[in-house]
Amino acid sequence: MADGLRIAVIGAGIVGTSCAFFLQRDGHQVTLVDPREPGTGTSFGNAGIISLYSIAPVLTPALLRKVPALLRDRTSPLAIRWRYLPRLFPWLVRMVANARPKRVEALAQALAQLLARADAAHDTVIQECGLGALVRSGGWLKVARKEETLLSSIAFDRRLWDRFGRRYRLLDRKELHDLEPALAPDLEAGVLLEENRAVLDPCGYVQGIARGFYERGGRFLRAWAEGFAFQDRRIVAVSTSAGRLVVDAVVLAAGAFSKRLAALGGMRLPLDAERGYHVMLPHPPQSLSRPVYSCDHGFILAPMAGGIRLTGGVELASPWAKPDYRRIRRLVPLAQRLLPGLEAKIVSEWQGCRPTLPDSLPVIGRVPSCPNLVLAFGHQHIGLTLGPLTGRLIADLFAERDPGIDLSFYAPARFR
Ligand SMILES: Cc1cc2nc3c(=O)[nH]c(=O)nc-3n(C[C@H](O)[C@H](O)[C@H](O)COP(=O)(O)OP(=O)(O)OC[C@H]3O[C@@H](n4cnc5c(N)ncnc54)[C@H](O)[C@@H]3O)c2cc1C
Known part of the structure; x- marks a missing residue:
């Protein structure tokens, strides 16, 4: 040119x-x-997962059914600032309309064709900008205390992983703890999403x-x-x-x-914002070697260059509203139960806005x-x-x- x-x-x-x-x-x-x-x-503040398995749209029929219960629970991954509801309402209505089963299938197809090409574009920037040291292979792990919880939590996604040829491995208690020995011993089951990579410092x-x-x-x-x-x-x-x-x-x-x-x-x-939070905690003496998602509580523990990043959940509120860190702080004791060596010492707190269209x-x-x-x-x-x-x-x-x-x-x- x-x-x-x-x-x-x-x-x-x-x-x-x-x-x-x-x-x-x-x-x-x-x-x-x-x-x-x-x-x-x-x-800056995401969980750092190059998440090739996130084929499902944001709102699925299964999640829609859980919304009332999630909004009642102070530690659940969903919160709404009710004062923002009138502004948000048209977006919500469209979001719900996109959660019809046939529509979800079409949207999954559209997301899958992007995700199938995402890794190659990362490889280009990693090679040409010399970023190999910031990226770790080894997949992303979802875990639960009971096998039924794991299976029901991943059921919808699993069908999409099968349909779009994403490799995953179900793990029993022994396999799970062999892979991540620092995790709490009462975790019974996990699934390893093998093809994902993780970025150790997203910023x-x-x-x-x-x-x-x-x-x-x-x-x-x-x-x-x-x-x-x-x-x-x-x-x-x-x-x-x-x-x-x-x-x-x-x-x-x-x-x-x-x-x-x-x-x-x-x-x-x-366009509206799905706001999200994280807190940074020091690495425990025995840390994680890949991001771990708790199916029991809906949060992620992501090992990063500067410590363990605890993120989770969506807050529906104006993108300009002041952060409210209470909910993410409430997750710290739950994170300690997942990773027993973790100290409840918050090093930093952060809030950001996921840009989301209703489809x-x-x-x-x-x-x-x-x-x-x-x-x-x-x-x-x-x-x-x-x-x-x-x-x-x-x-x-x-x-x-x-x-x-x-x-x-x-x-x-x-x-x-
Ligand atoms: C808690 C959390 C965890 C997440 N985890 C993951 C994950 O593991 N994997 C994943 O793939 N994604 C994850 N995401 C989502 C991901 O972080 C976002 O989708 C992504 O950062 C959006 O990038 P962006 O470049 O569109 O927006 P941003 O990073 O917000 O960048 C937009 C930029 O525009 C600038 N700007 C705004 N207005 C103007 C203006 N008028 N003039 C000039 N500049 C302007 C802002 O200053 C900002 O720098 C997560 C998000 C959150 C909140």
Whole structure:
């Protein structure tokens, strides 16, 4: 490509930074715009799982049936701030409509075709940005005190794993403890999702991709994107808190905060935030060697470079609301029961916003009424997993290369 296009990528999470990397690699002149350092938004605090098995949409018929009980339990993985309900209601109604069994099958198919390609895109950034030391193989483990709990908890997903050819291994008590000796002895059963990898420092991973982008000549502008200037239905400049940026095209990848700018570009989307929390705890003398999910309590313990990350659950509330750490703190004693050597010493606390559309699919594509605005957000619980692939797909779109998959599932116009 001659000099390439001048492209502004708005948002430097895993998705935006990956878009910037793959576009710069194709010879474009890319400016990544964010008021904060790359990887310090929601991409900072996730569980680090490259989760190829998350084929089910966010809301399944089985989960929908459990919602009333989950909302009553103070340690359950679901909470709602009732004051936000009127604003959230249209999103919730659409989310529930997407939990019909036939619809769930179609959405699973659309997620599966992305997930089947996610690993290869990670391999590209790992190799080209030298990130091998931040990634660990060995799978992801789901465990339970009783075998029935494990089997009922994974029943829906298991059908999808079988359908889409994902390898997994059911473990009895001995196999489980041979694999993870630090886990509590009363755990009876587990399933090892063998193909997953884990990122040991999700923020460091994004910053590594950003370094690869800078090395190829990419530029970072520390600023808020505030609006667009148009000419003949095309964006000609982005107004930012640091001045005007003249562009040939824009990629909007501001995660859960993309809604307003998408609307300015002519696309109203039902995007909302599934907020999430983590606390960091020191590694116990005998720690875990892979992330572990408790089917009994719905949380994850993820061993990371800086300690054990306890994450779990969804809080439905405004993306701008103040964090409420009480629920995640309540999980610490339950985490200690799962991993007996764990000390209840919270080193740090964090809250972020998963960007979620009601059909659980991201938007990856052009805005029909403004063709040089491209959307790349809505990656819900699997943005770390799908970030690099999204970057590759966006670069394919600009290059008019065959992406190898049907992108119509993710078209922004599907909500019209
Ligand atoms: C507790 C928790 C655990 C998770 N675990 C996993 C996991 O194990 N595996 C997995 O795959 N996913 C996981 N996720 C999901 C994943 O973290 C998200 O899907 C992903 O981080 C979203 O990335 P993003 O780049 O879209 O958004 P973000 O990382 O939020 O980045 C968006 C960026 O846009 C910037 N921005 C916003 N507005 C503007 C503006 N106007 N101008 C310029 N910049 C702007 C923000 O500052 C931010 O840096 C988890 C999420 C949570 C909350």
